[in-house]
Amino acid sequence: MTSSFNPPVRRLMGPGPSDVHPRVLGALARPTIGHLDPEFSRMMEEIKDLLRYAFRTKNSLTIPVSGPGSVGMETCFVNLIEAGDTVIVCQNGAFGGRMKENVERCGATAVMVMDGWGKPVDIEKVGDVLKANPGAKAVAFVHAETSTGVQSDAAAICALAQEHGALSIVDAVTSLGGTPVLTDEWGADAVYSGSQKCLSCMPGISPVTISDKAADVVRSRNHKVQSWFMDLNLVMGYWSGEGARVYHHTAPINPLYAIHEALVMLQEEGLEEAWARHAAMHTALRAGIEAMGLSFIVDEDCRLPQLNTIAVPEGVDEAAVRGALLTRYNLEIGAGLGDLAGKVWRVGLMGQSATGEHVTLFLSAIEDALAEQGAAINAGAALPAARAILG
Amino acid sequence: MTSSFNPPVRRLMGPGPSDVHPRVLGALARPTIGHLDPEFSRMMEEIKDLLRYAFRTKNSLTIPVSGPGSVGMETCFVNLIEAGDTVIVCQNGAFGGRMKENVERCGATAVMVMDGWGKPVDIEKVGDVLKANPGAKAVAFVHAETSTGVQSDAAAICALAQEHGALSIVDAVTSLGGTPVLTDEWGADAVYSGSQKCLSCMPGISPVTISDKAADVVRSRNHKVQSWFMDLNLVMGYWSGEGARVYHHTAPINPLYAIHEALVMLQEEGLEEAWARHAAMHTALRAGIEAMGLSFIVDEDCRLPQLNTIAVPEGVDEAAVRGALLTRYNLEIGAGLGDLAGKVWRVGLMGQSATGEHVTLFLSAIEDALAEQGAAINAGAALPAARAILG
Numbered sequence: 001m002t003s004s005f006n007p008p009v010r011r012l013m014g015p016g017p018s019d020v021h022p023r024v025l026g027a028l029a030r031p032t033i034g035h036l037d038p039e040f041s042r043m044m045e046e047i048k049d050l051l052r053y054a055f056r057t058k059n060s061l062t063i064p065v066s067g068p069g070s071v072g073m074e075t076c077f078v079n080l081i082e083a084g085d086t087v088i089v090c091q092n093g094a095f096g097g098r099m100k101e102n103v104e105r106c107g108a109t110a111v112m113v114m115d116g117w118g119k120p121v122d123i124e125k126v127g128d129v130l131k132a133n134p135g136a137k138a139v140a141f142v143h144a145e146t147s148t149g150v151q152s153d154a155a156a157i158c159a160l161a162q163e164h165g166a167l168s169i170v171d172a173v174t175s176l177g178g179t180p181v182l183t184d185e186w187g188a189d190a191v192y193s194g195s196q197k198c199l200s201c202m203p204g205i206s207p208v209t210i211s212d213k214a215a216d217v218v219r220s221r222n223h224k225v226q227s228w229f230m231d232l233n234l235v236m237g238y239w240s241g242e243g244a245r246v247y248h249h250t251a252p253i254n255p256l257y258a259i260h261e262a263l264v265m266l267q268e269e270g271l272e273e274a275w276a277r278h279a280a281m282h283t284a285l286r287a288g289i290e291a292m293g294l295s296f297i298v299d300e301d302c303r304l305p306q307l308n309t310i311a312v313p314e315g316v317d318e319a320a321v322r323g324a325l326l327t328r329y330n331l332e333i334g335a336g337l338g339d340l341a342g343k344v345w346r347v348g349l350m351g352q353s354a355t356g357e358h359v360t361l362f363l364s365a366i367e368d369a370l371a372e373q374g375a376a377i378n379a380g381a382a383l384p385a386a387r388a389i390l391g
Numbered sequence: 392m393t394s395s396f397n398p399p400v401r402r403l404m405g406p407g408p409s410d411v412h413p414r415v416l417g418a419l420a421r422p423t424i425g426h427l428d429p430e431f432s433r434m435m436e437e438i439k440d441l442l443r444y445a446f447r448t449k450n451s452l453t454i455p456v457s458g459p460g461s462v463g464m465e466t467c468f469v470n471l472i473e474a475g476d477t478v479i480v481c482q483n484g485a486f487g488g489r490m491k492e493n494v495e496r497c498g499a500t501a502v503m504v505m506d507g508w509g510k511p512v513d514i515e516k517v518g519d520v521l522k523a524n525p526g527a528k529a530v531a532f533v534h535a536e537t538s539t540g541v542q543s544d545a546a547a548i549c550a551l552a553q554e555h556g557a558l559s560i561v562d563a564v565t566s567l568g569g570t571p572v573l574t575d576e577w578g579a580d581a582v583y584s585g586s587q588k589c590l591s592c593m594p595g596i597s598p599v600t601i602s603d604k605a606a607d608v609v610r611s612r613n614h615k616v617q618s619w620f621m622d623l624n625l626v627m628g629y630w631s632g633e634g635a636r637v638y639h640h641t642a643p644i645n646p647l648y649a650i651h652e653a654l655v656m657l658q659e660e661g662l663e664e665a666w667a668r669h670a671a672m673h674t675a676l677r678a679g680i681e682a683m684g685l686s687f688i689v690d691e692d693c694r695l696p697q698l699n700t701i702a703v704p705e706g707v708d709e710a711a712v713r714g715a716l717l718t719r720y721n722l723e724i725g726a727g728l729g730d731l732a733g734k735v736w737r738v739g740l741m742g743q744s745a746t747g748e749h750v751t752l753f754l755s756a757i758e759d760a761l762a763e764q765g766a767a768i769n770a771g772a773a774l775p776a777a778r779a780i781l782g
Contacts, residue, residue, distance in 0.1 A: 002441055002658060004414075005434045005651050007424045017644060020423040023395075028645060029420035032411040032593045033398045034723045043396045050393055066595065067458045070620045070640040078618075101619045196641060202423045204457065204595065204643030226617050227469075228492045229461050247728070249461040250587060252595030253408060254419060255646060260396050267393060332425045337638070 010326075011353070013362055014334035015146045015307060016174070017196035017203050018350035020258075024201055027261035028254050035251040043260055044239065044251075050263035054176055054199070054271065055191060055209045057183035061232070062209040063239045064259050066252050069173045069194030072206025074102055075230045076169050076190040077140075079210075079218045083107030085137040088129050088166070090121040090157070094147035094337045095171055099140045106226065111136070117339040118309070120302040121152040123160070130164040138167040138189075144175035146197075147337040149298045149309035149346065151179060158186040167214055173197060176207065177266055178278045178306035178350055189214040195255075198278065198306055200351025201262040204255050262351075278305045281354040284389040285347070288363040291385035292370075293378045297344055306354065308347040309340065313375050318342060324369040331365050356390040401717075402744070404753055405725035406537045406698060407565070408587035408594050409741035411649075415592055418652035419645050426642040434651055435630065435642075441654035445567055445590070445662065446582060446600045448574035452623070453600040454630045455650050457643050460564045460585030463597025465493055466621040467560050467581040468531075470601075470609045474498030476528040479520050479557070481512040481548070485538035485728045486562055490531045497617065502527070508730040509700070511693040512543040514551070521555040529558040529580075535566035537588075538728040540689045540700035540737065542570060549577040558605055564588060567598065568657055569669045569697035569741055580605040586646075589669065589697055591742025592653040595646050653742075669696045672745040675780040676738070679754040682776035683761075684769045688735055697745065699738040700731065704766050709733060715760040722756050747781040 012019050033040050051062045065072045077099070081087055085108040089099045092115035103110040111133055113125050121141050130136060139161040143154045154170055161168040167189040172181045178198030183191050189211040196203035210218070210232070218225075218232050225231035229249060237246035266274060282305030289296070289310060297309045312318040318335065322345065325331040334346035347362060363382040370377050403410050424431050442453045456463045468490070472478055476499040480490045483506035494501040502524055504516050512532050521527060530552040534545045545561055552559040558580040563572045569589030574582050580602040587594035601609070601623070609616075609623050616622035620640060628637035657665060673696030680687070680701060688700045703709040709726065713736065716722040725737035738753060754773040761768050 002437050002651075002655050004418065004655055005421075005437070005648055007421050007434075007648070008428075008430055009422050010424045010428065012423065012425060014425055016641065017423050017425060020645075025420040025422070025645075027395065029416040030396075030398050031400050031416070032403065032408050032587075033401045034403060034405055034408060035594065037399075037401065037717075037723065039399055043398075046393050046396070067462065067620070068640045068643060071458065074618065074620050098619065105615055105617050105619055194641070196423075202643065202645040203426065203641040204646055224496055226496050227465065228489065228496055229458070229465050249459045250407065250585070250594040252459060252593065252646070254411075254416075254593040254649075255595055255643070257396055257398070258645075260393075264393050264395055326428075332428065 008330055011331045011358065011361060013348050013353050013358055014332045015346045015348055016194065016350060018200050018348055018353040020200055020202050021265065021352045023265060024258050024261045028202065028258040030257050032253050035253060036245060036247065040253065041245060047256060047260050047263065050267060051207050051209065053267060054263060055181060055183045056185065057209050059183065059209045059211055061215045061236065064256060065206040065208050066249065067206055068203055069192065069206045071230065072192030072208045073098065073171060075208055075232065076192050077102035077106055078225050078227050078230050079232045080138060080167055080169065080190060080214060081106040081108045082221060082223055086111060086133055086135060088113060088133060088136050088139045090126060090141035092119055092121055092148065092150060093117050093142065093145035095142045095145060118148045118150060118297045120150050121157060123153060123156045126157055127160050130160055130166065136164065136166045138169050140169040142171040143181065144172065144179065144304050146174045146307060148340065149304045149307040150302050151304045155186050158188045162187050167217065174304065174307055177274055179275055179304065183209055195259050198350045199262045199266065201259045204252065205259045278349060278354050281305065281349045281359055282308065284356065284359045284386045285349060287389050288359065288382035288386035291378060291381040292367060306348060306350045308349065309344040310347060312343055312345060316370065316373050316375050318345060320373065321366065321369045324372065325365050329361065329365040331361060359386055359390065399721055402722045402749065402752060404739050404744050404749055405723045406737045406739055407585065407741060409591050409739055409744040411591055411593050412656065412743045414656060415649050415652045419593065419649040421648050423644050426644060427636060427638065431644065432636060438647060438651050438654065441658060442598050442600065444658060445654060446572060446574045447576065448600050450574065450600045450602055452606045452627065455647060456597040456599050457640065458597055459594055460583065460597045462621065463583030463599045464489065464562060466599055466623065467583050468493040468497055469616050469618050469621050470623045471529060471558055471560065471581060471605060472497040472499045473612060473614055477502060477524055477526060479504060479524060479527050479530045481517060481532035483510055483512055483539065483541060484508050484533065484536035486533045486536060509539045509541060509688045511541050512548060514544060514547045517548055518551055521551055521557065527555065527557045529560050531560040533562040534572065535563065535570065535695050537565045537698060539731065540695045540698040541693050542566065542695045546577050549579050553578050558608065565695065565698055568665055570666055570695065574600055586650050589741045590653045590657065592650050595643065596650045669740060669745050672696065672740045672750055673699065675747065675750045675777045676740060678780050679750065679773035679777035682769060682772040683758060697739060697741045699740065700735040701738060703734055703736060707761065707764050707766050709736060712760045715763065716756050720752065720756040722752060750777055750781065
């Protein structure tokens, strides 16, 4: 006989999920109702409005897709791209590579703009590639690269795309709610995110917003979307508006209660206040990290405050440090991915994990674990430095 | 400012979701941990074992797909079917039509075996179509048609498929946990289900099991699976086994706690005991319905105990009855779909909604609502008839 599962109580400071607030867990556990219940329909309208607030958009087609961030990504690609299209894909980490996979599985051609892991997308190169590919259907890029901690200049890339008559597809999985995602101001055509990063909901829901222009592209496709589940022409029928909903798939009721509550909390705090909090917590973390003698791999002007990639000092067993943090402190941080595997730790300060408590817990814990490995650090310097910022 | 959402407390007796037990809601609200946490990995192994128990299979590739039942369906089709394949699709309701959509969006040809809404799949016709299409890659059918309340003979259809060297793809969304789903005994190659029916978990997770033979087909495809998210070659890397997990997408942590708990409860009750309970509750409901003078649209020998399609008496406004049940009794039942729209109610006795309390609540409530409309029913006969069975 299998017993009930009782998870340990962790502090989540990896690349997501981040800590989920008890209010959101409480919402998640409210009684399940039907996906066509009039009360549920009313809540769906509220979610759409709250997402428009978070995305800074007036886009009518703004919904929580029933799946993790990778479903949000795939939803954007399979709806906007058709076989034979050319898509310019900017890759400067793991998730640009996933975009390429998406483009190719649509039968389209991906023209790559490659930048190093830990570097932002090079705007000049994007301009050059757009000039060289005049018929390109879209430019796709990652605003906040979860694999490296880099933020790219979304405004500039969306502007370039627009100039060349291409759609823009933006991965804002790690940025939404943490750093400015200005959908309408950028003129972005498709932006997707995840629930488990700066929104601090559990994973499994992917907020997506589509511009009116892009929605028209979806409606006037030559061929059916290759995915029945992700076909926005059908999904729109369910999310279209109160009273007129057409059954498509069964919505994940309770997870939608949770994203609703997480967005209500974001609205209560205020979007700009949330951005400021993420920035302030990064400043405190940085003070501690640098005082200790550690360093970031990403330049300050393009560094994500909510995802900190810290270089593993020479001679240190990075996995042993993560293991010690998990075992002794119930503290999760992330390993490096791809080109950065073994070279960095990824430390998230996202949503509910962007607090002074998290910053100081992490600094004490990593100092403890590094000291044990005999790493050359400035013992005792980190906490006072962070405390000076946190007050 | 938007407020927190507090749903009404409903009794869910529609076509799903069914009532979710407080133990499952409690599990859902446990603290979120990371998708690569060793404790989470341990629980994933337990879920796989529990699903094998529910599916009556030894299939190694048995997992909860991160999405609602329609993602489970699409996962089976996009992995097993390639452009140019021929697939025999049996349609006797709404979900066979969705299978056809899936086949065609894979670039394959669907050869249809059509039966009426409310009738089971005609085995003889399947045999004939298999003979007429010797190279068919697969036979796909719905074991338990949620749109009509019909169960088809899965053993016979899977045997026919095997005889003709075709794979079998089985929709067991509404049957798993309610009526026998005998994956290995049938020799079924791909079976998918949903969390929100007889397993009584909230919607959003789709249990899927794939035979070793079918898993080999996935591994030796000519072209990549058109969906990156659903590509089992990648998903398998994450669900492969403790210790060796490769990140693919971020698993929906809390919903997986919930399906784990729902499956633990199924194991505690016993699968055969759960089947017997669903059958017994249908018998009680039937006694009440027939005593009242109402009737089922599906013949008894192929009627699903867990999904009862009851004919709307002439002159009765079916939507008004559903509205009255929802408003006065907080009781949800389902409307008819497709060919049956306006003609039937769909009354679920699934999972936690398959209890004597549900049967008697529904009988009293529908009698009340029908009396109000002046329908010709035998007043006062239903409850004693049901009570005679329930004891």
